[in-house]
Amino acid sequence: MSYAKQMLETDSGATIDADLLARTIDALSDCAQACTADADVDLRESDVAEMRTCIRLCLDCADVCAATASVVSRQTAFATAVVGPLLDACARTCARCGDECRAHADMHAHCRVCEEACRRCEQACRELLAALA
Amino acid sequence: MSYAKQMLETDSGATIDADLLARTIDALSDCAQACTADADVDLRESDVAEMRTCIRLCLDCADVCAATASVVSRQTAFATAVVGPLLDACARTCARCGDECRAHADMHAHCRVCEEACRRCEQACRELLAALA
Amino acid sequence: MSYAKQMLETDSGATIDADLLARTIDALSDCAQACTADADVDLRESDVAEMRTCIRLCLDCADVCAATASVVSRQTAFATAVVGPLLDACARTCARCGDECRAHADMHAHCRVCEEACRRCEQACRELLAALA
Amino acid sequence: MSYAKQMLETDSGATIDADLLARTIDALSDCAQACTADADVDLRESDVAEMRTCIRLCLDCADVCAATASVVSRQTAFATAVVGPLLDACARTCARCGDECRAHADMHAHCRVCEEACRRCEQACRELLAALA
Numbered sequence: 177m178s179y180a181k182q183m184l185e186t187d188s189g190a191t192i193d194a195d196l197l198a199r200t201i202d203a204l205s206d207c208a209q210a211c212t213a214d215a216d217v218d219l220r221e222s223d224v225a226e227m228r229t230c231i232r233l234c235l236d237c238a239d240v241c242a243a244t245a246s247v248v249s250r251q252t253a254f255a256t257a258v259v260g261p262l263l264d265a266c267a268r269t270c271a272r273c274g275d276e277c278r279a280h281a282d283m284h285a286h287c288r289v290c291e292e293a294c295r296r297c298e299q300a301c302r303e304l305l306a307a308l309a
Numbered sequence: 310m311s312y313a314k315q316m317l318e319t320d321s322g323a324t325i326d327a328d329l330l331a332r333t334i335d336a337l338s339d340c341a342q343a344c345t346a347d348a349d350v351d352l353r354e355s356d357v358a359e360m361r362t363c364i365r366l367c368l369d370c371a372d373v374c375a376a377t378a379s380v381v382s383r384q385t386a387f388a389t390a391v392v393g394p395l396l397d398a399c400a401r402t403c404a405r406c407g408d409e410c411r412a413h414a415d416m417h418a419h420c421r422v423c424e425e426a427c428r429r430c431e432q433a434c435r436e437l438l439a440a441l442a
Numbered sequence: 443m444s445y446a447k448q449m450l451e452t453d454s455g456a457t458i459d460a461d462l463l464a465r466t467i468d469a470l471s472d473c474a475q476a477c478t479a480d481a482d483v484d485l486r487e488s489d490v491a492e493m494r495t496c497i498r499l500c501l502d503c504a505d506v507c508a509a510t511a512s513v514v515s516r517q518t519a520f521a522t523a524v525v526g527p528l529l530d531a532c533a534r535t536c537a538r539c540g541d542e543c544r545a546h547a548d549m550h551a552h553c554r555v556c557e558e559a560c561r562r563c564e565q566a567c568r569e570l571l572a573a574l575a
Numbered sequence: 576m577s578y579a580k581q582m583l584e585t586d587s588g589a590t591i592d593a594d595l596l597a598r599t600i601d602a603l604s605d606c607a608q609a610c611t612a613d614a615d616v617d618l619r620e621s622d623v624a625e626m627r628t629c630i631r632l633c634l635d636c637a638d639v640c641a642a643t644a645s646v647v648s649r650q651t652a653f654a655t656a657v658v659g660p661l662l663d664a665c666a667r668t669c670a671r672c673g674d675e676c677r678a679h680a681d682m683h684a685h686c687r688v689c690e691e692a693c694r695r696c697e698q699a700c701r702e703l704l705a706a707l708a
Binding site: 238289 | 449453471474476482483517550
């Protein structure tokens with residue numbers, strides 16, 4: 177069981193479904209890490225000049241997912257009006273980054289792995305957003 | 310002159326007005342720092358139990374502003390479709406955090422300073438968003 | 443299998459043992475998340491005034507673990523002289539935060555969970571540091 | 576006057592010299608931003624393959640400076656045993672990143688600007704570390 181899930185199980189004040197929330201937090205942390213690593217492996221490819229857009233989007237996606245993971249981890253004074261737009265921005269960033277990674281997935285296995293992390297994270301953000309509505 | 314401005318002046322590939330962009334980056338960095346510091350001073354107040362919402366929002370606002378500052382600092386493959394929703398989410402977070410800080414500004418001078426940083430940052434994000442449209 | 447492990451398996455340029463590295467990255471991400479969540483639950487406790495040191499250390503530990511996770515995820519131009527002091531600072535922060543969380547573990551189950559994440563992360567950082575030596 | 580300085584002037588609990596502390600926080604925020612921007616401009620250079628080490632170090636330096644800025648901004652339960660090793664790791668990272676940027680400064684004006692931000696930040700971290708001793 178992930179620490180996100182364990183923490184939520186000790187937190188009687190959380191009002192959102194703990195399974196969904198823990199899954200989203202885990203997907204956000206995973207995507208941040210995958211994107212950080214993918215940008216780094218992209219940088220060492222012999223076709224690095226072709227990977228510029230991918231590197232840029234992976235760096236952005238890592239930053240946005242990490243911030244969203246932190247915000248979503250907080251239950252104090254939880255307000256959909258604050259969290260909602262960020263989840264939406266994060267889902268859009270994951271979608272765009274996932275598309276770019278897919279464009280390189282046949283050439284670079286690491287981009288295929290990163291695409292999967294982005295898709296899973298986009299999906300989780302959208303499910304949490306729907307649950308908050 | 311800030312480093313954001315100096316860096317942009319060496320970057321012939323930037324397509325957005327350098328003054329506006331540097332001002333936004335500086336406002337985002339300033340707001341992230343002010344919110345981190347305000348959450349910390351809030352925590353030491355004797356009425357800390359009354360400051361919970363303020364602390365939570367300051368922590369969120371710091372995370373979102375820091376991520377937005379990084380994303381906006383990148384000009385490679387700049388795409389409004391990615392940056393726009395994040396700037397919007399950031400402006401909304403600053404607005405909400407600024408409102409909460411204002412509610413404590415008479416009691417706590419640090420909340421007044423933090424409110425000002427939030428207002429300036431919200432305004433800068435909205436101006437940049439308008440310029441991208 | 444974690445994304446950290448999957449990414450490393452696609453990266454022929456990584457020179458460090460992939461199992462150890464993936465375990466460390468996962469422990470760092472987990473600890474960053476557990477500390478962010480613990481600081482937030484601490485904030486809602488009725489004895490919040492007693493939890494100030496714990497909140498402060500959890501926020502620090504989250505920041506340091508997140509930065510260390512990103513740095514350790516990069517294999518390009520890997521240099522122990524850069525990564526080593528950060529891993530050491532991170533292990534020390536986890537140790538101190540873990541001690542503080544233990545002091546509250548009987549009262550607050552979330553601090554017990556957070557202590558465990560800190561201990562595991564401290565241990566992983568020390569093992570990676572030893573492997574780099 | 577920077578927000579870091581303004582926030583510290585409202586904080587009667589800070590025990591460190593406010594001028595030195597504010598200068599260090601500003602130098603850390605500036606360096607994080609300059610490094611994020613420099614990695615991005617490096618990525619667009621025609622000699623991007625030669626810039627890999629610089630990009631990697633700038634990304635690391637940005638992460639470490641941002642985390643250190645947050646940690647140093649907190650005065651609650653301030654403990655040199657926690658903050659000291661991080662300041663030392665940050666100074667070392669700035670030193671190494673500054674050296675790498677200098678190696679490209681004749682070719683790339685943005686690397687010269689980034690080197691200056693790294694040197695100023697390294698110096699500020701070392702001065703704060705000395706004041707804490």
